[in-house]
Amino acid sequence: MTFKYIPPSQLAPLLVLPERPRLLIVDDQPINIQTLYRIFQSDHEIFMATDGQQALSLCWNGVPPDLILLDIVMPGLDGLTVCRQLKTNPLTSDIPVIFVTAQTDPNDETRALEAGGVDFITKPVNPAVVRARVKTHLTLKFQNDLLRVLAFIDGLTGLANRRRFDETLQLEWRRCRRNDSPLALLMIDIDHFKLYNDRYGHQAGDSCLQAVAATLKAAFGRAQDLVARYGGEEFVCLLPECDHAAAKPKADALVQAVAALGLPHESSPTAATLTISLGIAVIIPNVSRSPEDLVMAADAALYQAKQQGRNQVCSAPLS
Numbered sequence: 001m002t003f004k005y006i007p008p009s010q011l012a013p014l015l016v017l018p019e020r021p022r023l024l025i026v027d028d029q030p031i032n033i034q035t036l037y038r039i040f041q042s043d044h045e046i047f048m049a050t051d052g053q054q055a056l057s058l059c060w061n062g063v064p065p066d067l068i069l070l071d072i073v074m075p076g077l078d079g080l081t082v083c084r085q086l087k088t089n090p091l092t093s094d095i096p097v098i099f100v101t102a103q104t105d106p107n108d109e110t111r112a113l114e115a116g117g118v119d120f121i122t123k124p125v126n127p128a129v130v131r132a133r134v135k136t137h138l139t140l141k142f143q144n145d146l147l148r149v150l151a152f153i154d155g156l157t158g159l160a161n162r163r164r165f166d167e168t169l170q171l172e173w174r175r176c177r178r179n180d181s182p183l184a185l186l187m188i189d190i191d192h193f194k195l196y197n198d199r200y201g202h203q204a205g206d207s208c209l210q211a212v213a214a215t216l217k218a219a220f221g222r223a224q225d226l227v228a229r230y231g232g233e234e235f236v237c238l239l240p241e242c243d244h245a246a247a248k249p250k251a252d253a254l255v256q257a258v259a260a261l262g263l264p265h266e267s268s269p270t271a272a273t274l275t276i277s278l279g280i281a282v283i284i285p286n287v288s289r290s291p292e293d294l295v296m297a298a299d300a301a302l303y304q305a306k307q308q309g310r311n312q313v314c315s316a317p318l319s
């Protein structure tokens with residue numbers, strides 16, 4: 001199963017259902033727009049368009065609506081074409097489209113559903129029916145959004161999960177390659193975490209992972225930075241447009257910030273409190289390298305940090 005990429009900045013708002021869902025009403029007859037407006041105005045934010053082109057530019061150039069009520073027969077772009085175009089653009093492909101039309105031929109209904117519509121209502125509309133159907137499709141839409149968000153989140157720490165990291169790495173790799181800009185990867189591993197679990201119990205281990213995750217998240221505030229749980233007690237920070245000179249002090253600060261949490265780790269041969277080791281790899285992506293090379297280099301640097309005594313940062317050469 002593949003998931004549409006959602007930029008980090010768009011993840012959080014999806015977790016909150018909007019109080020007034022945004023409805024776009026598209027109809028070339030103002031009287032029909034008015035009828036629907038009256039039905040929904042009290043608890044929806046309403047946008048209107050009187051032709052297909054206007055509807056598309058509202059969706060693509062503004063904040064996309066949560067649902068669209070779309071007439072079929074309009075001068076210029078008809079509703080079926082508008083719907084097909086919305087479905088081909090990742091920005092708008094998930095917006096449910098309900099066709100509201102005077103056509104009653106079953107073939108029209110079939111064509112509307114084949115064009116990507118989720119429902120088909122005939123005019124004159126029955127207010128109770130159109131309300132109920134809009135409510136159903138909005139609920140489904142928000143549940144889908146939420147599922148998509150949850151599919152990218154690590155349940156224990158609330159950080160991005162491995163799937164999201166893998167997808168973002170591919171995307172940022174291509175973006176940095178186009179811009180000829182550096183991409184830094186920090187790979188982080190908690191030191192002697194097995195001994196921590198053995199000494200304090202698995203639940204305390206979980207709390208410790210949450211504390212480390214919160215420290216990482218607090219340290220990387222830029223919208224384009226991604227902090228993710230890579231697996232077990234390993235985390236990664238992907239920092240686009242960040243060269244080694246910028247990444248190294250961030251990594252050092254991170255090691256210090258975790259040590260400063262002062263979480264007792266009496267079984268650790270390294271220190272009396274919990275520590276992390278960190279590997280850095282930085283590259284200007286190019287055709288002769290792959291994202292996997294960056295991960296392997298950061299992992300090798302992490303291994304070196306462990307070998308050299310843990311609680312420290314090592315960097316891997318990569319050209």
Ligand SMILES: Nc1nc2c(ncn2[C@@H]2O[C@H](COP(=O)(O)OP(=O)(O)OP(=O)(O)O)[C@@H](O)[C@H]2O)c(=O)[nH]1
Nearest residue numbers: 189190191192193194195197202203205206232233
């Ligand atoms: N509490 C808890 N423990 C986890 C979780 N995921 C992985 N672990 C534990 O993390 C430990 C990792 O141990 P190792 O890979 O041996 O590494 P380490 O003990 O940290 O040793 P070094 O990495 O060499 O410093 C294992 O004991 C796992 O059971 C989790 O979600 N919660």
